[in-house]
Amino acid sequence: MTGERRILSGGDIRRALTRIAHEIVEANKGLDGLLLVGVLRRGAPLARRIAQAVASFEGASVPVGALDINLYRDDLTSRPQPLVRPTELPVSVDGRAVVLVDDVFFTGRTARAALNALMDLGRPRVVQLAALVDRGHHELPICADYVGKNIPTSLGEIVQVRVSEVDGVDEVAVVDRAEAREA
């Protein structure tokens, strides 16, 4: 794996998520009406961790859900077919301040799909976006409100966020696209 660069360690991820947790509570002036929604697949564990961080310093819990966006993608016939997973929200999104949580913010198309999926579920009061990594190359007029780390990349690279719940390890790496394909 000569072409792989580790950008964030497990500790870096933990610190970044803790900071995002503080920023979310600060920007929303508390926990009132807050709902964290992780975008499946790796956004979901990140959302839960942010919620845990909030609980640790606020002493109160914030509801967390998981959102599957595969039925809302704009590239369903140009890629291998993704498995559809259940969307699980503990409360209605109506009137809530919803924070979408994703692992990588790239073209903005995932965020677009997530917004559409969310709107079909109800009418949130406000929607914000948190991403562990913003790698640039945005293709849509969407910006992340909370970013763990900005990582300038070329299009020939892939940013891989690994979380222990899915991948057995916490880290972020930049991988050469050709090598990623071989692996």
Added chain:
Amino acid sequence: MSAAICIRGARVIDPASGEDSVRDLFIRDGLIAGAPETPPDGAVTLEGAGLVASPGFIDLHAHLREPGFEDKESIETGTAAAAAGGFTTVCAMPNTSPAIDSAAVVEFIARRAREAGPVRVLAFGAVSKGRAGLELTDMEELARAGVVGFTDDGSPVATGRLMQAALLYAGELGLPVMDHCEDHSITAGLGINEGPTASRLGLAGYPSAGEESIIARDIALLSLVGGRFHAAHVSTAGGVEMIRAAKRRGLAVTAEVTPHHLTMTDEWALGAGAATAGVAAPLTAAAYDARAKVSPPLRSAADRDALAEGLRDGTLDAVATDHAPHTFGDKAVPFDEAAVGLSGLETAFGSLMSLVRVGALDLPALIARLTVGPASVLGERFAGLASLAVGSPADVVLFDPDERWEVDASRFASKGKNTPLDGLTLQGRVKATIAGGEIAFGGPAR
């Protein structure tokens, strides 16, 4: 008059005389000739080295469809297909429109056959008027017009009472009654054997008993009133056994079997090539192959093997093609709506050679079932059609028993392209067919 023909250096097999030797074969003035002292001027020479020459094949059972169904076949295309398959005589079935139930239709067919070419066309007359199963045709008038027997083929002789009358009346005329043995009260569906394959496909089947019960009926009537009973396209082991027993009792029963019942099974409905996978395997889009839908249906492997044994031991006198050409549209429908039958004249010999290769019977015996066997069903007056004796009609087929060739139905002379063999490779190919001294197919080779 046609030119003299010399077939040079072929292996000559003549079951009528028992001959099997390599020699030259001469034809002059439409007849088999003796060796001339000097070759006649303008004689056509066919190189026969490595090939087999035998009497032309006789098909007791072909659907030439004319008059009435010329979109499926005509006498012209049907006889061309016969010639391409090595047949020099074909018997036309009477399920035409109008049916062959009057002298006028018999004469029409004879005229069209003369116009078409040298292959001999004989006609079976209908047993019942309009093949309706109610009253006998004017059998003596039909006999005088030239029919060689009677059948309501496509349908069985409808009732035992009618069959009894037909055997009696035709027997007095010296002609056989051919029956398509199928008990409609047993057959739930058409075109597929009742068995695991039909159950797998969710199709209503036609069990062996549906054929056997009518064969039993006809044999019982034959022993009651006499006459001659010919069982068409026998497809079941039980049918073979009953005919074997009836022959042992000395009854005047004869029988035929088709190339497809001798070489294929009901599993061909799963799609050619899927046949070996068995009924537990997944179906493919090739399943429900309506080209393998015939009547009677393709049966089990045990039936197929019993038929081959019946052919070998002579219980089954003749191979008959049951050539049943259909249009594309007749078959381009779901299986249970498709027409029954396959276009068989041009693949018959290639299919049958597989029996010789697996040792089911030897080549002279196979030729006998294609020549003297069917001639004997037609009666003594047709014996010359199955003989290479000097002075016999010059009906000769020249074939390569080993040549491999791919079946391309689109190139059939027949209008019927309906065969599950399309695209498959057969071994054994007709090279030239001479009927009445004229080259009907092939020609001076090389």
Added chain:
Amino acid sequence: MTTALAEERRDARADGAAPPRRRHALDLDDFSRDEITGLLDSADAMRELLRRSIKKAPSLRGKVILTLFLEPSTRTRVSFEQAGKMLSADVINISGSGSSAEKGESLLNTALTLQAMRADLLVVRSPHSGAPYFLARNLDRMGVVNAGDGRHAHPTQALLDLMTMRRSLGDLAGKRVVIVGDALHSRVARSDVFGLRALGASVTLCGPPTLLPLDLLRGGGAGVPAAGIPGVSVEHDLDRAIADADAVIALRIQQERQEAGALPGMREYTRRWQVTEARYRKAKPGALLMHPGPMNEGIEIASSLAHAPGALIEEQVTNGVAVRMALLYQLLTGEREGGEA
């Protein structure tokens, strides 16, 4: 070519995305265990969509699905239509009556015409066994889904049966399912058998000898394991067959079978093969009772059972929509071989 969401390709692979996309769904006999499991997982997710107030997602936007029903059916046709519409496909219904089929146009010509109109998928119900196979081999651009063909197969009904069973019983491997009734003429039974076998369940067919495909199963005596399809047995005595069953599927009895001489009489049938309360108690506690519908209450199932809390007949209808959504999604999304995008 720049592909949006490129980094998520990795996700799709790592998470075991479906195998190369299939074009047709003709029966469950060519579905692997993994493919069925994937479909049922996806169907579970689709059920969530069914509960929403906005029952629609855009994943099949711009796809055209035709339903061609040459046999009366409300339940299955509406279920397919709803499934397609909830995923935003355009669904066009063609019925047998009033269509060109009634004017004598052949099924093949009708299908070729529909294909030329650039429809993506043809959902076909036909009274003729094998009609979807015939269409699949004659259509080169349009996928075919079998919505029931004659007495042969009904794969989406079987999928919903599997989904219903799995949601109640969990993993079906090792479970024992009894199918009682007219399995010979039942397209549901045939597809259920292949689906259950793929998931590792064992199946007992129970019914009169005239209504079971005994030649396919070989054997045919009490409890004789079938040689034809492994894991499938025959037991004519329902009291014995039902003992310790995890699920019972009662099939619809059609009156015309009696007229055709395949049944002694309805009284005798109900006496010997009706799922009664007493018989149902012999199955495992909590055993499922299912019926593909429409039901003859008091014939194949005692009326008191048909509406009992343990009966899943309405649950089956909901699952039918979900599982058809999953199937349409699987057939119409994902990379095509040859990269037609």
